[in-house]
Amino acid sequence: MAFKDRTESDELKNFRSLDNRMILPSKEKQIYSNLEKGYEGEVKFDQFTERLNPNKFLILNDLLLETNSTSFQIDSFIISQGTHFPCEVKNFEGDYYYKSDQFFAMNDTEIQNPLDQIKRSGTLMRQVLQKIKYSTSLKSNVFFVNPTFTLYQAPLEQPIIYPTQLTKFFEELNARTSTLSDDHYKLAEFLVKEHKTGSPYTRLPAYTYENLKKGLTCRSCCSFFVKAGETKIVCSVCGCIDNIADGILRSVRELKLLFPNIKITTNLVFEWCKVIESKKQIRRILKIHFNAYRRGKYTYYE
Numbered sequence: 001m002a003f004k005d006r007t008e009s010d011e012l013k014n015f016r017s018l019d020n021r022m023i024l025p026s027k028e029k030q031i032y033s034n035l036e037k038g039y040e041g042e043v044k045f046d047q048f049t050e051r052l053n054p055n056k057f058l059i060l061n062d063l064l065l066e067t068n069s070t071s072f073q074i075d076s077f078i079i080s081q082g083t084h085f086p087c088e089v090k091n092f093e094g095d096y097y098y099k100s101d102q103f104f105a106m107n108d109t110e111i112q113n114p115l116d117q118i119k120r121s122g123t124l125m126r127q128v129l130q131k132i133k134y135s136t137s138l139k140s141n142v143f144f145v146n147p148t149f150t151l152y153q154a155p156l157e158q159p160i161i162y163p164t165q166l167t168k169f170f171e172e173l174n175a176r177t178s179t180l181s182d183d184h185y186k187l188a189e190f191l192v193k194e195h196k197t198g199s200p201y202t203r204l205p206a207y208t209y210e211n212l213k214k215g216l217t218c219r220s221c222c223s224f225f226v227k228a229g230e231t232k233i234v235c236s237v238c239g240c241i242d243n244i245a246d247g248i249l250r251s252v253r254e255l256k257l258l259f260p261n262i263k264i265t266t267n268l269v270f271e272w273c274k275v276i277e278s279k280k281q282i283r284r285i286l287k288i289h290f291n292a293y294r295r296g297k298y299t300y301y302e
């Protein structure tokens, strides 16, 4: 059990929803695909940290911190006696090569050097710790988790853990002696408190309510081919059955995520879900789960 869990970012959830409801421009499609791939890699990485002895290690996933107005992100931060480990996780697929301190894809496009990234986040993390007079040694590593990843002309003596080394790395880490103290827990709590929610910038494409495809989607396969009955929603593609209240609430959450300032009304949810036959049903569910406010002849829910 991690001290701080990893959850899908709002940006990723937004992209997922937009990808389903509009045609993403190719640049955004690429960003979205990288986000999905990155998250998938982190989840894979978590399978290794989850096996670490909880009496010896505190795991903080997905930290977004700031020092002197500079933000930085750490995929996982492992606290243990003596040394703490900032981890950068990469889910690169296929072949890459390394040349004069730079990373290249085989088609010669240069990609951001993950070694520079961890150097930067390590330095900034040190600043954060110095400010609270917390002294420890930090050991940063880049973890490549995709089994298809190959790096030609790989540099020796660099803090890189390859897919074939993951199991051994974590076995050795787990075998270290480490006793967690109050200071370790205090640091973990401090970092969780300092964690910034929400990305400082967004890379989403422009979109409006009008240009998005409407419709309640299947909770499992995201298809629009769902049929709503009295109490259940059934997906015609994957057969998944969902409770109607859950389906409506999921749609409202999606709507709020895409349009944080939108006023939730029965008519709006009716139009957004499309497949719910009675407005009465929607009103009943909104009333149970939200507070109703009146403005003129409209009732909206928060």
Ligand SMILES: [Zn+2]
Residues within 6 Å of the ligand: 218, 219, 220, 221, 222, 223, 235, 236, 237, 238, 239, 240
């Ligand atoms: Zn489905």
